[in-house]
Amino acid sequence: MPNATHQAIDDSLVDREQRHLNYLRISITDRCNLRCLYCVPDGRIPRLSHDQILSYEEILRIVHVGIRLGIQKVRITGGEPLVRNGAIDLLRRLTAIPELKDISLTTNGVLLEANAQRIFDAGIRRINISLDSLKRERYAHITGYDMFDRVWAGIQRAHAIGFSPIKINAVAMRGINDDEIVDFGRLSLAYPFHIRFIEYMPIGNSRTSSQDQILTPEIQERISTALGELIPVENGRNDGPARRFRIAGAPGEIGFISALSHHFCSQCNRLRLTADGKLRACLLSDHYEPSGKFSEAVAPMSS
Numbered sequence: 264m265p266n267a268t269h270q271a272i273d274d275s276l277v278d279r280e281q282r283h284l285n286y287l288r289i290s291i292t293d294r295c296n297l298r299c300l301y302c303v304p305d306g307r308i309p310r311l312s313h314d315q316i317l318s319y320e321e322i323l324r325i326v327h328v329g330i331r332l333g334i335q336k337v338r339i340t341g342g343e344p345l346v347r348n349g350a351i352d353l354l355r356r357l358t359a360i361p362e363l364k365d366i367s368l369t370t371n372g373v374l375l376e377a378n379a380q381r382i383f384d385a386g387i388r389r390i391n392i393s394l395d396s397l398k399r400e401r402y403a404h405i406t407g408y409d410m411f412d413r414v415w416a417g418i419q420r421a422h423a424i425g426f427s428p429i430k431i432n433a434v435a436m437r438g439i440n441d442d443e444i445v446d447f448g449r450l451s452l453a454y455p456f457h458i459r460f461i462e463y464m465p466i467g468n469s470r471t472s473s474q475d476q477i478l479t480p481e482i483q484e485r486i487s488t489a490l491g492e493l494i495p496v497e498n499g500r501n502d503g504p505a506r507r508f509r510i511a512g513a514p515g516e517i518g519f520i521s522a523l524s525h526h527f528c529s530q531c532n533r534l535r536l537t538a539d540g541k542l543r544a545c546l547l548s549d550h551y552e553p554s555g556k557f558s559e560a561v562a563p564m565s566s
Contacts, residue, residue, distance in 0.1 A: 276332040276534065283532060285335045289322060290538045291350060292342040296373050298407035299395070301434055301463060301475075315539045319353050325536060326357065334534075336365040338391075342538065345374040351381050358386030367391065369432075373410050375417025383424050391430040391459075392418055396440050397447065405439065422454065428516075430457040435482055436475040448486040451515030459505055461520045479506075479521040486517065493517060 276284040293311050295303075317325075326337060337357060344350050357366050367389035368382065375382075375392065382390070394414060396402040402411035421429055433440070433447050444460070451458050460482050463475055487493050493508035496516060505518035535543040 276329070276334065283333065284534045284544075285333050286338070286533045287326065287329050287334045287336070287536060288338045288340055288533055289326075289536045290340050290342065291319075291322065291344050291353065292316065292347040293538045294346050295341060295343040295371070296346055296408070297343070297371050297410070299393075300405050300439070301436065303407075311539050317536075317538060317540045319349060319356070321540070322353065322536070323356060326360070326363075329534075330360070330362045335363065337363055338367045338369060340369040343371050343373070344368065345370055345378055351378060351385050354382060354387050355385035365389065369393070371406075372414035372417040373408075376413065376420045379417060379420045379424055379426070383421075383426065388426055389428060389430075390421060390426050391432055392421075393432050393434075394418075395433050395436075397443055401440065401443075418456075422456075427455065428457045429455075430459055430518075432459045432461055434461045434463050435477045436463050437477040439475060441477050444482055444485050445489040448490050448510075448517055451513045451517050452490070452510060453515075455514040457507075457516045457518060459518045459520060479519045482519065483508075 293316075326334070339350070339354060339357075341347075354366070354368065357363060366387060368387055369391040370393070372392040372394065375390075392414070394402075395405050396411070399409065399411040402414075403409040418429065418431070431447070431450065433443075435441055435444060447458050447460070450456055460479070462478055483493060491510045494511060496507035496509050498505075498507060505520050507516050507518045509516050533544075537543065
């Protein structure tokens with residue numbers, strides 16, 4: 264993958280393929296309160312020490328620099344971001360930056376019910392929730408913890424408070440949860456949720472394999488056969504790579520993130536900031552830039 268570079272001359276962040284990067288995904292911690300099959304390998308996981316993690320002040324400084332270079336959209340991720348103390352205050356400080364057009368949060372939902380109102384009061388309206396099964400026992404098998412009821416309660420709480428859109432991300436895995444594809448799609452008929460099916464990509468030493476892959480065309484076929492025609496929905500200017508659809512009369516949407524069957528590299532607009540301050544243009548690339556170089560792109564400024 265091409266390396267991210269900047270062109271301070273025209274105040275835009277452009278990589279070697281001339282893709283304008285206006286979306287910064289920020290991991291604020293490498294810690295998580297789940298151990299998902301496709302994410303966590305067997306055995307002990309090395310963890311970053313406290314002094315290796317970017318402070319919130321450092322994160323805010325990088326965001327301000329990014330804005331000067333064209334960043335308009337920020338998503339806070341982890342690990343699980345809500346396990347880090349002060350995460351909601353960071354969200355509040357981000358929503359106070361007028362130049363940012365879109366600020367959102369990705370969470371596994373375990374801590375969502377207890378924190379949903381505070382997150383909403385901090386100014387966040389868009390939220391992504393990772394949920395790979397609607398069955399309690401299977402959820403426990405996939406994640407390592409019996410937390411489905413807590414996650415679903417968090418989703419319901421977020422819906423009641425008024426978050427919109429609420430996106431539910433499901434990694435589709437053959438023989439593990441693919442028999443729930445239609446059930447996930449049916450959620451869009453009952454709720455104004457945006458259901459996102461993500462093609463599984465084996466990365467690193469996970470406990471799943473390429474044999475678990477199920478690709479978007481098959482997922483679409485199962486849904487359309489059971490629930491009706493998938494009607495395309497046009498993406499907005501700052502939207503991510505998901506191809507969006509709606510079933511006639513449904514309050515919600517169904518989307519597909521198809522890294523394998525429908526490569527979207529040429530359209531990618533993302534830059535990723537890791538919890539320890541590395542800038543990556545692609546999760547599948549081993550190349551990164553220290554965020555300090557990014558900050559040097561403009562004159563020193565306060566956060």
